[in-house]
Amino acid sequence: MTVQDGGCAxxxxxxxxxxxxxxxxxxxxxxxxxxxxxxxxxxxRNGAGKTTALKAIMGTVHRPHGRLVLDGRxxxxxxxxxxxxxxxxxxxxxxxxxxxxxxxxxxxIGLNVxxxxxxxxxxxxxxxxxxxxxxxxxxxxxxxxxxxxxxxxRAMCLDPKVILLDEPTExxxxxxxxxxxxxxxxxxxxxxxxxxxEQRVDAVLPVADRVAFMENGTIRARLDIAxxxxxxxxxxxxxxxxx
Amino acid sequence: xxxxxxxxxxxxxxxxxxxVLMLSALGLSLxxxxxxxxxxxxxxxxxxxxxxGWAIASLVPDHPAxxxxxxxxxxxxxxxxxxxxxxxxxxxxxxxxxxxxxxATIGLSYIIQQVVLMTFGPDARAVEPPFYLNIRFPWFGYxxxxxxxxxxxxxxxxALWVGLRRSRLGLMMRATQFDRETAQNFGIPVGRVYSGVxxxxxxxxxxxxxxxxxxxxxxxxxxxxxxxxxxxxxxxxGLGSIPGTIAAAVLIGLSDGLMSVFFSPTLAKIVSTLLVxxxxxxxxxxxxxxxxxxx
Ligand SMILES: Nc1ncnc2c1ncn2[C@@H]1O[C@H](COP(=O)(O)OP(=O)(O)OP(=O)(O)O)[C@@H](O)[C@H]1O
Ligand SMILES: [Mg+2]
Numbered sequence: 067m068t069v070q071d072g073g074c075a076x077x078x079x080x081x082x083x084x085x086x087x088x089x090x091x092x093x094x095x096x097x098x099x100x101x102x103x104x105x106x107x108x109x110x111r112n113g114a115g116k117t118t119a120l121k122a123i124m125g126t127v128h129r130p131h132g133r134l135v136l137d138g139r140x141x142x143x144x145x146x147x148x149x150x151x152x153x154x155x156x157x158x159x160x161x162x163x164x165x166x167x168x169x170x171x172x173x174x175i176g177l178n179v180x181x182x183x184x185x186x187x188x189x190x191x192x193x194x195x196x197x198x199x200x201x202x203x204x205x206x207x208x209x210x211x212x213x214x215x216x217x218x219x220r221a222m223c224l225d226p227k228v229i230l231l232d233e234p235t236e237x238x239x240x241x242x243x244x245x246x247x248x249x250x251x252x253x254x255x256x257x258x259x260x261x262x263x264e265q266r267v268d269a270v271l272p273v274a275d276r277v278a279f280m281e282n283g284t285i286r287a288r289l290d291i292a293x294x295x296x297x298x299x300x301x302x303x304x305x306x307x308x309x
Numbered sequence: 310x311x312x313x314x315x316x317x318x319x320x321x322x323x324x325x326x327x328x329v330l331m332l333s334a335l336g337l338s339l340x341x342x343x344x345x346x347x348x349x350x351x352x353x354x355x356x357x358x359x360x361x362g363w364a365i366a367s368l369v370p371d372h373p374a375x376x377x378x379x380x381x382x383x384x385x386x387x388x389x390x391x392x393x394x395x396x397x398x399x400x401x402x403x404x405x406x407x408x409x410x411x412x413a414t415i416g417l418s419y420i421i422q423q424v425v426l427m428t429f430g431p432d433a434r435a436v437e438p439p440f441y442l443n444i445r446f447p448w449f450g451y452x453x454x455x456x457x458x459x460x461x462x463x464x465x466x467x468a469l470w471v472g473l474r475r476s477r478l479g480l481m482m483r484a485t486q487f488d489r490e491t492a493q494n495f496g497i498p499v500g501r502v503y504s505g506v507x508x509x510x511x512x513x514x515x516x517x518x519x520x521x522x523x524x525x526x527x528x529x530x531x532x533x534x535x536x537x538x539x540x541x542x543x544x545x546x547g548l549g550s551i552p553g554t555i556a557a558a559v560l561i562g563l564s565d566g567l568m569s570v571f572f573s574p575t576l577a578k579i580v581s582t583l584l585v586x587x588x589x590x591x592x593x594x595x596x597x598x599x600x601x602x603x604x
Binding site for chain 2: 124126145146147148150151156158162164165166167171174175176178179180220
């Protein structure tokens with residue numbers, strides 16, 4: 067385990083990941099280090115390859131090259147269904163709940179992934195108490211904000227070492243966004259390595275430790291958050307005004 | 310003429326037919342629901358259940374009950390193993406592409422038929438019922454074995470229903486059915502779920518085949534009708550919907566029984582086929598299915 071400057075250990079090291087949809091390459095030489103208790107924000111315009119990067123980590127897109135090392139163990143060759151069992155949880159873009167299934171069943175699917183007990187579930191329910199009142203309701207009938215909460219709660223049920231969140235605030239009202247941010251902060255405080263994909267810079271500034279910009283399937287720039295906070299205009303080089 | 314005895318007889322015959330149909334149609338529906346492919350060789354799994362059941366039962370000719378019990382356990386297991394081999398060897402290799410799967414399973418069904426023809430010959434084979442019990446009604450006696458078919462089918466379908474709703478495997482199957490990629494993101498081995506579902510579908514057909522041999526006979530071409538009728542049931546009931554499949558099997562089995570007794574089996578098939586055409590035109594999601602909700 068390597069200890070980095072922030073005092074956080076690298077949990078997941080990703081090196082030179084390429085990913086393809088058929089013959090089309092959508093991810094090129096993607097490399098990041100995710101550290102425990104740290105939030106890395108991945109920014110970029112539509113089609114930059116952010117979602118593809120997360121899918122490549124999960125192994126659900128063809129990724130012939132690259133190395134994934136989790137806690138010192140090479141997991142690059144694992145089957146897609148084995149990746150989450152190592153403790154990498156995914157909150158996919160658009161939530162991707164099992165909408166025909168109940169809230170309880172969606173959470174159970176998260177609990178079934180690893181033999182970690184129900185600690186992650188209790189943390190999630192403490193964060194999102196509304197879910198506890200909706201247990202037997204079909205997930206598809208929840209409100210948009212509740213669905214996002216369920217998607218995050220389902221991932222928290224893995225008691226993950228790493229969590230990948232793909233635009234969790236997309237389409238939410240400010241109050242709901244605040245709840246999601248709170249969840250991210252809590253995961254960070256619990257020592258989880260967080261990779262947060264967003265399009266809007268203002269949505270991530272308060273919770274990010276580091277920022278990386280993607281363009282054309284690869285990382286174009288990495289910025290220290292202190293630098294960005296001191297002078298947000300550095301962002302304008304990479305994204306349009308206001309994201 | 311007193312109608313009551315005829316109605317009762319037709320109802321009983323219809324119920325027996327509905328039970329067998331329900332098992333075989335549920336197999337087809339399960340495979341379509343989870344894997345989104347149509348298995349044209351489904352009728353051959355039914356036939357293999359029947360022929361395999363005969364082959365196994367004839368190993369213990371002196372104990373019909375024992376022979377039948379062995380057939381009911383072993384034949385579906387063998388058919389399930391064959392289905393897993395077909396899934397790994399064929400369907401997985403063609404990526405479960407819907408059109409390619411139809412063509413591949415048509416081929417598979419001819420291969421199975423011809424192998425059975427070459428191995429067991431063209432004769433119809435009879436299996437002795439495990440027990441003889443004549444249930445006396447005021448007007449006629451009825452085979453207790455046929456009512457046993459109904460009971461076994463009801464128990465199996467009940468178990469399948471509870472298993473899908475309550476067990477961990479059932480949850481995995483429903484999650485895979487809904488969203489394969491997300492299921493994988495949550496550690497569900499969708500490849501193995503597919504193999505398992507294909508095997509379960511085949512075994513349901515095979516059980517139906519074993520159950521029917523003591524009442525009918527085993528023959529290498531016997532898979533054709535159940536395939537057709539299973540399609541009818543699955544389309545009328547709504548593809549992939551288990552309650553719909555059960556309801557449609559009972560509806561079609563009973564109407565088939567009634568029409569076969571009062572008119573002719575051919576008319577019964579014509580009416581079923583017409584029903585499918587009407588359903589496809591006016592209610593393509595099936596009488597009991599809900600409209601496609603996924604965007
Ligand atoms: N299933 C797919 N098949 C083929 N190409 C795809 C597929 N999914 C994504 N792509 C392509 O890969 C590129 C990257 O897409 P990706 O979804 O990763 O972008 P993104 O950064 O997540 O965008 P957004 O902000 O809109 O979610 C795009 O050019 C897209 O068209
Ligand atoms: Mg995306």
